[in-house]
Amino acid sequence: MVAGVSLVDVSKTFLDGKRAVSPLKDLSLTVQPGKLTTVLGKSGCGKTTLLKVICGLEKIDSGKIQFFRDDGSAFEDPKISLVFQDPRLLPWKSVRENLELAIRTLPAAEQEKRVNEVLELVQLSGTADLYPAQLSGGMAQRIGLARGIISRPDLLLLDEPFGALDFMTRSKLQMDFSKIQTELETTMLLITHDINEAVLLSDDIAFMRDGKIAESLDINLPKPRRYGDTNLSQYQKQLFNFFI
Amino acid sequence: MLIVIAWAFLSSSGIFSEFLLPTPAKVFKSFLELCESGELSRHILASSGRVFGGFFMAVIVALPLAYFFYHSPEAEARSKLTLEALRFIPPLSLIPLLILWLGIGEPAKLAIVFLASFFPIYLNVFSGFKQINSAYDELSQTLRLTKLEKFRHIEFPASLPNIFTGLRLGFGYSWRALVGAELIAATSGLGYLIGDASEMSRTDRVFVGILCIAVLGIAGDQLFQFIGKRCTPWARNKW
Numbered sequence: 001m002v003a004g005v006s007l008v009d010v011s012k013t014f015l016d017g018k019r020a021v022s023p024l025k026d027l028s029l030t031v032q033p034g035k036l037t038t039v040l041g042k043s044g045c046g047k048t049t050l051l052k053v054i055c056g057l058e059k060i061d062s063g064k065i066q067f068f069r070d071d072g073s074a075f076e077d078p079k080i081s082l083v084f085q086d087p088r089l090l091p092w093k094s095v096r097e098n099l100e101l102a103i104r105t106l107p108a109a110e111q112e113k114r115v116n117e118v119l120e121l122v123q124l125s126g127t128a129d130l131y132p133a134q135l136s137g138g139m140a141q142r143i144g145l146a147r148g149i150i151s152r153p154d155l156l157l158l159d160e161p162f163g164a165l166d167f168m169t170r171s172k173l174q175m176d177f178s179k180i181q182t183e184l185e186t187t188m189l190l191i192t193h194d195i196n197e198a199v200l201l202s203d204d205i206a207f208m209r210d211g212k213i214a215e216s217l218d219i220n221l222p223k224p225r226r227y228g229d230t231n232l233s234q235y236q237k238q239l240f241n242f243f244i
Numbered sequence: 245m246l247i248v249i250a251w252a253f254l255s256s257s258g259i260f261s262e263f264l265l266p267t268p269a270k271v272f273k274s275f276l277e278l279c280e281s282g283e284l285s286r287h288i289l290a291s292s293g294r295v296f297g298g299f300f301m302a303v304i305v306a307l308p309l310a311y312f313f314y315h316s317p318e319a320e321a322r323s324k325l326t327l328e329a330l331r332f333i334p335p336l337s338l339i340p341l342l343i344l345w346l347g348i349g350e351p352a353k354l355a356i357v358f359l360a361s362f363f364p365i366y367l368n369v370f371s372g373f374k375q376i377n378s379a380y381d382e383l384s385q386t387l388r389l390t391k392l393e394k395f396r397h398i399e400f401p402a403s404l405p406n407i408f409t410g411l412r413l414g415f416g417y418s419w420r421a422l423v424g425a426e427l428i429a430a431t432s433g434l435g436y437l438i439g440d441a442s443e444m445s446r447t448d449r450v451f452v453g454i455l456c457i458a459v460l461g462i463a464g465d466q467l468f469q470f471i472g473k474r475c476t477p478w479a480r481n482k483w
Contacts, residue, residue: 052382055386056385057382057385057386080386081386082382082386084379084382084383086379088379088380088382088383090380090397090398090401091478091479092401092402092404092476092478093397093401101387101389101397102387104393131477131478132478133478
């Protein structure tokens with residue numbers, strides 16, 4: 001099952017010392033079920049806070065967050081997964097154990113089946129018994145991604161999942177993810193400041209500025225997409241104009 | 245080996261009298277005598293029993309207390325001064341009081357070991373919990389881990405290297421304090437052996453007692469280090 005999420009006039013204020021910081025100011029956004037929506041914005045514009053309020057890591061001060069199904073009916077307590085910018089794997093657990101933690105309530109046979117499935121999906125079959133310290137940065141990030149999808153979430157939140165990687169690894173992983181996402185039947189919300197990544201992966205892009213969604217853009221190109229496709233450049237130009 | 249050669253040289257050179265510094269051969273002969281008579285094993289068993297008893301009690305109290313204070317910063321702040329004050333009191337200075345309260349038997353000695361090993365264990369375990377990467381809180385929330393699951397999968401393994409450091413230090417302090425306690429009030433144990441031999445002017449036996457303590461201490465420390473390495477392969481740089 002997939003879940004959409006609708007945020008209406010959501011506000012959030014933190015106290016940073018004695019200074020009040022408002023990363024979200026009456027923000028409204030709708031993420032359609034089954035789509036990959038990207039929230040694009042400069043560093044520090046409140047993108048990560050947006051993810052945190054959606055998955056309940058932070059409480060909102062005002063506004064409304066509602067989850068809904070394909071048919072528009074309310075969806076109480078959807079299964080939400082979050083993929084962090086750093087893979088956040090537990091170093092004392094093997095790859096298999098890290099993945100199993102996300103599906104610990106399932107029977108053992110089902111756990112094993114899913115671990116093999118997701119490892120194949122992220123092209124890391126054969127690494128199940130390795131420990132995080134034995135993985136490269138790119139491999140660890142793939143495992144982080146695998147942990148996010150192994151529970152088959154209704155909503156997958158991706159917090160700059162490729163942001164900490166070097167250019168080559170990032171580009172490869174982005175293109176691989178473009179293929180992977182076509183096999184995932186879930187709604188995804190991606191947070192990034194990378195215009196190219198946003199255009200490569202998204203169905204819709206929302207541009208965030210000063211705690212609000214300032215612009216929106218639909219990307220009407222077939223998936224999976226590839227870097228170098230000249231059709232991407234028109235969207236990249238448009239988004240670049242939003243930035244400047 | 246160099247120390248033994250230097251010891252053999254100094255003790256046989258006549259610089260020190262044999263009473264003050266017996267030769268290694270004489271100490272070894274005494275060691276064999278004590279082994280044959282069964283006296284040494286009796287003292288070792290008595291001391292080891294006290295060390296492990298008091299040490300085990302310290303572990304049983306220190307681990308849950310550190311976990312409780314990690315999750316209750318207010319309670320920790322309120323208790324901090326009291327614990328700090330207790331930490332600075334040398335356990336051996338409490339012997340007169342402990343004998344008054346607990347008698348001259350085993351409980352007083354166990355209490356000394358407990359007090360000596362409690363703080364190194366508690367402080368290291370508490371510090372281990374405090375050092376847990378706060379990013380794991382978000383991970384446990386998104387994975388919807390219960391408190392027990394969070395403890396089992398994150399908090400306990402994350403603090404395990406510090407727990408082993410605490411155990412190693414606490415074990416070392418246990419031996420130090422126990423031998424002190426046995427020197428003052430005991431009829432068995434390595435501390436008693438040393439004290440008794442000293443009164444009988446048997447420096448060779450004093451050396452046997454001291455060397456046994458050193459060997460047992462090193463053996464215990466190596467054991468904790470071995471288990472620690474096996475249990476925390478992700479934290480090899482800590483060992």
